[in-house]
Amino acid sequence: MTKGLSADVDRLFDAVSLNVLLDLPRAERVLPIAGEFFGLCENFLDSVATQASLDQLRDDYRYLVEAWPGLAGCFSAARNPNVASSLRAVETSFVALRGTIGLRPSIDWRRAAEMGASLTVLSDRLIGEVQRHVFVNAAYQQRFRIESARHAANVRGASRRLHECLVNRDEATVERRCQELATAWDAITDECFGQLTVVDQKRFSETRSEMAQQVVQLQAMLRF
Numbered sequence: 001m002t003k004g005l006s007a008d009v010d011r012l013f014d015a016v017s018l019n020v021l022l023d024l025p026r027a028e029r030v031l032p033i034a035g036e037f038f039g040l041c042e043n044f045l046d047s048v049a050t051q052a053s054l055d056q057l058r059d060d061y062r063y064l065v066e067a068w069p070g071l072a073g074c075f076s077a078a079r080n081p082n083v084a085s086s087l088r089a090v091e092t093s094f095v096a097l098r099g100t101i102g103l104r105p106s107i108d109w110r111r112a113a114e115m116g117a118s119l120t121v122l123s124d125r126l127i128g129e130v131q132r133h134v135f136v137n138a139a140y141q142q143r144f145r146i147e148s149a150r151h152a153a154n155v156r157g158a159s160r161r162l163h164e165c166l167v168n169r170d171e172a173t174v175e176r177r178c179q180e181l182a183t184a185w186d187a188i189t190d191e192c193f194g195q196l197t198v199v200d201q202k203r204f205s206e207t208r209s210e211m212a213q214q215v216v217q218l219q220a221m222l223r224f
Contacts, residue, residue, distance in 0.1 A: 002048045005093040009041055012075070012086035020080050025209045030074045037071045040064045057101050065094055069220040073213035091220065107222060109169045115218050116163035119181075122211045123156035126188075129207055133200050134192070144195065151188035155211075158184040162218075178222045185215050 013034070021027055044060040052060075068090070075083055130152040135145045158181040165177045193201065193208060 002045055002097070005090070005097060006041070006045055008086065008089040008093050009038070012083070012090055013038075015080060015082040015086050016075065016078070017080075020078050020083060023079065024074060025077055025205075026074075033067075033070050033074055037064075037067045040067050054101065058103055061097060061101060061103065065098075065220070068094065069217035072216040072220055076212040076216040077209040087216065107171070107174070109166065112218065112221055113163065113166040115214055115221070116159070116166040119159045119211065119214050119218065120156070120163050122207060122214065123152075123159040125207050126211065127152050127156055129204060130192070133203050134196070137200075139197070144192075148188070148192040151184070151192050154184040155181070155188055174222055178219055181215060182219060185211070 016030075021030060024030060040060075040063050044057075044064050047057055047060045072087055072091075075087060078084070130148055134140060134148045137145065140148075158177070162174075162177040162181050165174050189208075189212075193204060196204065
């Protein structure tokens with residue numbers, strides 16, 4: 001399984017070309033964050049290779065997954081679909097490894113609830129932007145305008161349900177609520193953002209970038 005993680009991390013970095021990197025918001029942050037994560041990944045793989053104790057493996061794993069949200073947040077705004085699929089592959093490897101070394105996810109409920117609250121605010125902003133720039137914009141087909149508004153409403157609804165779950169520390173349903181938000185976000189990304197004009201993509205860029213980072217970071221926090 002560690003070979004799978006190593007391969008997934010390598011594919012992620014390979015997918016981030018110079019053009020992708022330069023297109024990221026605050027691209028100057030990426031290299032130091034990526035360097036720290038890569039070092040922690042190498043350290044974990046070395047511990048596995050040298051058959052370190054289970055306690056050491058668990059500690060190294062925790063350090064690695066604690067660093068992951070920062071890196072995933074940086075890459076989450078990338079428009080290259082290979083980056084998105086690589087992010088999901090790394091997260092899947094993390095979940096598999098967690099089970100192998102016998103760890104349960106440890107959730108910082110207070111921090112997660114704060115992030116959930118931030119997402120609900122951003123989702124309200126997203127609704128407003130979709131209404132102003134898409135729903136009433138006759139340049140787009142009516143079906144697209146209606147579907148875009150529906151996707152935005154789904155994101156807001158999923159954000160609110162997840163936030164409520166986090167406030168109540170509802171461990172039994174938090175993973176499902178998180179997945180609902182991820183599904184809603186993927187839908188609006190694929191079926192709305194990707195079909196906007198260049199001008200409108202720029203209008204949405206700030207909200208989209210902030211929400212993408214929050215969604216990815218919250219997913220990482222709740223899954224690992």
